[in-house]
Amino acid sequence: xxxxxxISQAQPPVESPPAPKLPKGLAVTYIGIFAVMLxxxxxIWGALMIACRFSPELYDKINPPMNxxxxxxxxxxxxxxxxxxxxxxxxxxxxxxxxxxxxxxxICNSYDDLKAAVEKPYNSTxxxxxxxxxxxxxxxxxxxxxxxxxxxxxxxxxxxxxxxxETVPNFDNEESSPSDCEHVYxxxxxxxxxxxxxxxxxxxxxxxxxxxxxEYTAKKAHDYVALTDTFDLVTCGSKYERFLKCNxxxxxxxxxxxxxxxxxxxxxxxxxxxxxxxxxxxSCKYCGGEYRTxxxxxxxxxxxxxxxxxNNTAIEGRYQWLYYLGDNSMGYYQxxxxxxxxxxxxxxxxxxxxxxxxxxxxxxxxxxxxPNKEQVYPEYYLGAEVVNEYKxxxxxxxxxxxxxxxxxxxxxxxxxxxxxxxxxxxxxxxHWNHAGGFIGHQAMLKSLDLETANLYxxxxxxxxxxxxxxxxxGKPDGTYTGDTEYEITYRPEITTDSSxxxxxxxxIRHTTAxxxxxxxxxxxxxxxxxxFQLDLIQKDFSDAYLCHRSQVNEQMTKDxxxxxxxxxxxxxxxxxxxxxxxxxxxxxILSQE
Numbered sequence: 001x002x003x004x005x006x007i008s009q010a011q012p013p014v015e016s017p018p019a020p021k022l023p024k025g026l027a028v029t030y031i032g033i034f035a036v037m038l039x040x041x042x043x044i045w046g047a048l049m050i051a052c053r054f055s056p057e058l059y060d061k062i063n064p065p066m067n068x069x070x071x072x073x074x075x076x077x078x079x080x081x082x083x084x085x086x087x088x089x090x091x092x093x094x095x096x097x098x099x100x101x102x103x104x105x106x107i108c109n110s111y112d113d114l115k116a117a118v119e120k121p122y123n124s125t126x127x128x129x130x131x132x133x134x135x136x137x138x139x140x141x142x143x144x145x146x147x148x149x150x151x152x153x154x155x156x157x158x159x160x161x162x163x164x165x166e167t168v169p170n171f172d173n174e175e176s177s178p179s180d181c182e183h184v185y186x187x188x189x190x191x192x193x194x195x196x197x198x199x200x201x202x203x204x205x206x207x208x209x210x211x212x213x214x215e216y217t218a219k220k221a222h223d224y225v226a227l228t229d230t231f232d233l234v235t236c237g238s239k240y241e242r243f244l245k246c247n248x249x250x251x252x253x254x255x256x257x258x259x260x261x262x263x264x265x266x267x268x269x270x271x272x273x274x275x276x277x278x279x280x281x282x283s284c285k286y287c288g289g290e291y292r293t294x295x296x297x298x299x300x301x302x303x304x305x306x307x308x309x310x311n312n313t314a315i316e317g318r319y320q321w322l323y324y325l326g327d328n329s330m331g332y333y334q335x336x337x338x339x340x341x342x343x344x345x346x347x348x349x350x351x352x353x354x355x356x357x358x359x360x361x362x363x364x365x366x367x368x369x370x371p372n373k374e375q376v377y378p379e380y381y382l383g384a385e386v387v388n389e390y391k392x393x394x395x396x397x398x399x400x401x402x403x404x405x406x407x408x409x410x411x412x413x414x415x416x417x418x419x420x421x422x423x424x425x426x427x428x429x430x431h432w433n434h435a436g437g438f439i440g441h442q443a444m445l446k447s448l449d450l451e452t453a454n455l456y457x458x459x460x461x462x463x464x465x466x467x468x469x470x471x472x473x474g475k476p477d478g479t480y481t482g483d484t485e486y487e488i489t490y491r492p493e494i495t496t497d498s499s500x501x502x503x504x505x506x507x508i509r510h511t512t513a514x515x516x517x518x519x520x521x522x523x524x525x526x527x528x529x530x531x532f533q534l535d536l537i538q539k540d541f542s543d544a545y546l547c548h549r550s551q552v553n554e555q556m557t558k559d560x561x562x563x564x565x566x567x568x569x570x571x572x573x574x575x576x577x578x579x580x581x582x583x584x585x586x587x588x589i590l591s592q593e
Contacts, residue, residue: 045102145277145297146417153414154442154452166219168199173213181209188215196220197249222246224253235492236261236287237458260457261291269294274301275319277420287489289459295420300379307382314474321380322470322480323373324430327574333374333381335388344399347580351406354583357590358567367400367408367579368444368570369393370432370529373425375573376415393573410573411443421456427483428468435460435486437532445540448566450518453490461487491517494539503534508547508556511538518542523560525549525582526570541566549582558589 052058081092183206191214194200200217224244231240242255264285272278278296283289301318308316315323323329331337339347351367358365371393374381397410415424415436424436432440435455442452465485470476494517500510505528522541524530530546537544545560549571552561561567569586571579 041102145295145420146413148413148417150414150418150421150439150456151454153417154439154446154454168216168218171201171214171216181206181211183211184208194219195248196222196246196251220248222251223248227252231259234259235459235489236284236289237453237489238491238493258453258457259286261289262286263293264288272296272298274299279420284459287459289461289489291456291460292421305382308476310474310476314470314476315382316476317380317382319380320427320478320480320482321377322428322468322474322476323381324470324473324574329372329374329574330384332372332392332573333378334384334386335391338388338392339396344396345403347396348400348403348406350580350583350587351400351408352404354587354590355404355406357587361562361590363564364448364566365407366444366448366566366568367406368440368526368568369397369408369410369576369579370440370570370572371410371412371415372573373430373432375412376419376425376436393576396576407447409443409447411440414439414443418455422460422486423484426465426468428471428480429483430469431529432532433465433484433486434488434532434535437529438488438490438536440529441533441536441540444568450540455488459489461489463487488535490536491539496538499538503531505531506548506551508545508551508554509534510543510545510556510560512543513538514542516540516542520565521545521560521563522566522568523564524568524570525552525557525586526568527572527575529572530570549578552582552585552589561586561589 048058078092078095080096081089085092185204185206188202188204190200191203192198192201194217196219199219201214202217203212203214205212222244224246226242227245228241228243231242234240236259238259240256240259242257243252244255245252261282261284264283267281267283267290269280270276270278275298277298278294279292280294281290282293284291305318309325310316310322313325315325317323328337351365355365375391378386393410394412397408400406400408415432418424418435418439422435423433424439425432438455442454445452463485464481465483466481468480468483471480494513494515496511496513498512501508503509516538517540519542521543522537522545524537524544524546525548526546527548534546537546545557545564547554547557549569551557567586569579569582
């Protein structure tokens with residue numbers, strides 16, 4: 001009954017009104033216009049391509065390199081399909097046509113130029129005014145200082161601590177105090193004068209009764225004279241020897257240490273800004289160098305800013321900082337290119353195999369992955385939002401630490417902690433600078449359980465640096481100045497006895513130094529980041545051989561690897577995979593013996 005009722009009450013379907021029809025003549029006109037828009041540019045483009053065969057200069061003018069905002073370097077351009085698949089052929093042809101549209105690069109570059117022209121007043125005038133108005137105070141506009149300082153992470157290389165004072169022992173007094181007297185003691189009488197070798201004794205007597213007690217007093221300070229003292233002969237940051245002897249008791253001690261800066265006078269105080277931490281700049285009494293104290297957190301600019309991509313290779317962030325877009329650098333920054341569990345296990349197995357071979361031959365293996373620039377300086381980066389805070393290389397390093405005894409480092413924390421004292425990467429270059437190279441070098445030494453040094457203790461000069469590989473690669477439109485070059489006086493007492501080869505990215509470099517810090521054969525296979533460590537390595541190792549990873553099969557490199565005491569395999573983060581490719585080649589080299 002109810003069923004019938006429901007059927008009887010069902011509403012008939014509502015028919016949609018018929019779509020309005022265009023007049024036949026107007027429809028033909030629209031189709032003709034659309035066809036002309038597609039066909040005419042293609043015909044013109046085809047004619048120009050024929051003309052370009054006789055004039056390459058014309059091709060460069062009508063088809064300049066792409067400079068699309070938001071583009072990625074190394075973007076793959078679709079190719080015309082060479083095989084026919086009924087399900088995908090039309091889509092493949094469409095993809096090819098999209099990537100080969102007539103005048104595509106001219107149109108895109110013109111759009112990019114127009115966009116830049118419109119944004120220029122905002123970036124140069126409006127945005128700075130907004131930043132000053134809304135972000136120049138410390139209410140939410142201050143970046144926190146790194147939780148760890150460079151001193152905490154790498155050690156401060158301090159002088160030997162002052163001789164600790166011995167705890168004064170308790171005197172063994174006889175219990176003879178009358179219980180019915182509220183003792184009032186006198187100022188005490190010296191019974192035994194203290195010396196630098198013996199405790200003194202003082203007797204305290206009650207003024208009301210016959211009770212008394214005794215206490216030891218601290219020893220006198222030693223009257224030291226220097227037997228050997230090289231403190232004045234070394235520069236700041238270097239070791240000095242100082243052996244002292246007491247005139248009174250003959251006690252001798254080793255007071256050697258690291259010569260540190262001593263405050264001479266304050267040069268200036270710099271307030272925090274969006275590009276610099278606040279600090280007091282002081283000069284050193286000993287070396288005349290300058291160093292920072294009283295660090296204050298810098299301001300953090302969160303205002304809207306427009307990213308600009310140059311030549312599909314470099315992206316310009318805040319305050320003209322340039323970043324590299326190639327080799328999937330953005331994926332490393334965003335944390336979107338994580339390794340699978342199987343890939344982590346595979347990479348770990350390669351390093352475990354290499355490590356076991358090295359240990360069997362008396363070689364210490366060290367793996368170094370140097371952070372990409374945007375990982376250390378994200379505050380100026382506008383490329384993309386971070387998707388995973390726990391990123392690819394951090395996961396890889398943690399996995400290897402948890403599943404092997406391979407020595408591997410990724411000194412992101414060290415380089416971040418150093419930022420209040422020095423800029424560790426160039427503004428207009430893909431590389432770290434000499435300060436960053438120093439920090440990475442010390443992190444490596446620490447991993448190897450070797451003696452480290454603190455850049456803070458060394459004389460560090462500065463000069464202006466002009467240019468940078470990102471300016472050359474990206475060819476940005478504008479004037480880029482304000483980069484810093486650091487000149488570090490590192491262990492001047494150590495001299496290089498011999499050197500072979502150049503200091504460029506593709507050069508093999510071999511040096512010897514008899515009085516180097518570590519007497520051993522050191523071999524490093526790395527990329528161009530190593531060029532900023534050459535001066536340090538040649539003073540820290542008596543025999544140092546450095547080359548690019550691609551030169552692993554050179555006979556000189558093979559011989560150096562076989563004779564190594566320490567073998568370092570390093571790469572900047574975006575080339576992390578190449579460490580494992582090179583590791584396989586080294587396994588083959590060492591297995592042939």
